[in-house]
Amino acid sequence: LAQHFVAEQAPAPQLDTHATSLSVKGYNVAVLGAAGGIGQPLSLLLKLSPQVRELRLYDVANTAGVAADLSHIATAPRITSHSGADALPGALYGADLVVIPAGVPRKPGMTRDDLFNINAGIVRTLCEGVARFCPSAWVAVISNPVNSTVPIAAEVLRRAGTFNPSKLFGVTTLDVVRANTFVAEALGLDPAAVNVPVIGGHAGVTILPVLSAATPRLTVPEQQARALMARIQDAGTEVVKAKAGAGSATLSMAYAAARFAEACLRAMSGEPGVVECAYVASSVVKDLPFFASQLRLGPAGIAEFLPLPRLNALEQDNFEGMKEELVSSIAKGVGFMNGND
Ligand code: NAD
Ligand code: LMR
Numbered sequence: 001l002a003q004h005f006v007a008e009q010a011p012a013p014q015l016d017t018h019a020t021s022l023s024v025k026g027y028n029v030a031v032l033g034a035a036g037g038i039g040q041p042l043s044l045l046l047k048l049s050p051q052v053r054e055l056r057l058y059d060v061a062n063t064a065g066v067a068a069d070l071s072h073i074a075t076a077p078r079i080t081s082h083s084g085a086d087a088l089p090g091a092l093y094g095a096d097l098v099v100i101p102a103g104v105p106r107k108p109g110m111t112r113d114d115l116f117n118i119n120a121g122i123v124r125t126l127c128e129g130v131a132r133f134c135p136s137a138w139v140a141v142i143s144n145p146v147n148s149t150v151p152i153a154a155e156v157l158r159r160a161g162t163f164n165p166s167k168l169f170g171v172t173t174l175d176v177v178r179a180n181t182f183v184a185e186a187l188g189l190d191p192a193a194v195n196v197p198v199i200g201g202h203a204g205v206t207i208l209p210v211l212s213a214a215t216p217r218l219t220v221p222e223q224q225a226r227a228l229m230a231r232i233q234d235a236g237t238e239v240v241k242a243k244a245g246a247g248s249a250t251l252s253m254a255y256a257a258a259r260f261a262e263a264c265l266r267a268m269s270g271e272p273g274v275v276e277c278a279y280v281a282s283s284v285v286k287d288l289p290f291f292a293s294q295l296r297l298g299p300a301g302i303a304e305f306l307p308l309p310r311l312n313a314l315e316q317d318n319f320e321g322m323k324e325e326l327v328s329s330i331a332k333g334v335g336f337m338n339g340n341d
Pocket of ligand 1: 032033034035036037038060061088091101102103104105106115119122125126141142143144146171172173174175200202214244247249250253
């Protein structure tokens with residue numbers, strides 16, 4: 001029987017000669033962890049994207065079934081399947097964008113940092129592959145704890161001599177999506193009409209939704225603002241509890257990651273005015289070398305760091321309160337790499 005998708009590719013050459021500007025319409029996107037709870041619905045959404053030319057699905061197991069299934073959908077992106085560590089080069093070679101949802105999720109009672117021991121090594125290995133096989137690709141890290149895995153990714157790429165800080169992103173879009181949803185509920189609006197910048201990082205108090213900078217303007221009593229902020233910061237835990245041991249957010253995360261991936265691909269193709277929040281190498285805040293804030297994306301990655309929105313007293317308090325945790329999460333990521341010299 002003819003296969004409708006391409007299973008496994010031969011190991012690729014080690015040099016990435018593939019520039020981000022393609023003459024053929026669409027981009028090559030690799031999803032690492034594609035058979036997982038996020039990976040599957042994310043790959044489905046990317047299969048629907050007019051921006052995608054080829055979708056490379058990589059996982060350590062169960063990849064072929066997901067690829068066969070998705071390959072029957074009558075949309076243009078071509079699906080390729082890459083299963084097991086030996087298949088990583090084929091997934092990455094020529095990729096324009098690499099999205100990484102590989103790793104273990106939380107169970108009730110765990111913090112994101114409790115995932116560090118397993119996920120740090122996974123992200124390191126995958127980024128070593130990125131450095132080797134698609135050094136000019138944009139990289140979007142979903143694997144938790146994002147506050148530490150992004151510094152790990154940066155360090156891997158830096159050591160390989162391929163780190164471009166304009167192209168490495170920790171995906172915090174789900175925080176923005178949640179903030180937009182909860183604020184829209186409070187205002188009785190369509191969430192699509194709401195935009196709340198979320199700055200800081202992606203864990204508990206480091207998630208700082210700047211409600212005072214929401215559009216349209218949110219005028220609620222301070223107590224309600226506090227409650228909204230707390231719900232946005234705890235929303236991941238809300239899902240972990242509701243799933244009762246079956247994992248963390250997957251469907252809303254897939255939606256958020258697809259939105260972020262689409263934004264990257266639109267910016268890559270030269271569309272002006274693409275702005276998203278993401279956790280990146282940054283000098284926006286003194287002593288926080290990684291920080292999430294609003295970014296304007298362009299064809300070469302981050303084109304501009306938008307100025308931080310003005311914070312009200314409640315937000316400023318939260319901002320001061322997050323610094324220590326963010327500093328220590330960043331140091332933990334860098335320390336992991338140093339311990340593995
Ligand atoms: P999952 O367990 O359902 O799926 C993870 C997938 O990763 C599995 O298919 C597994 O086989 C694969 N995997 C494991 N090791 C791998 C490796 N070395 N290479 C490639 N693939 C590998 O988990 P999930 O629910 O999809 O969550 C994945 C990660 O995303 C977790 O760390 C979770 O905490 C995180 N997450 C982040 C956000 C965010 O906002 N950034 C939101 C939700 C979840
Ligand atoms: C989320 O915000 O949903 C993710 O970071 C997953 C989690 O563990 O909460």
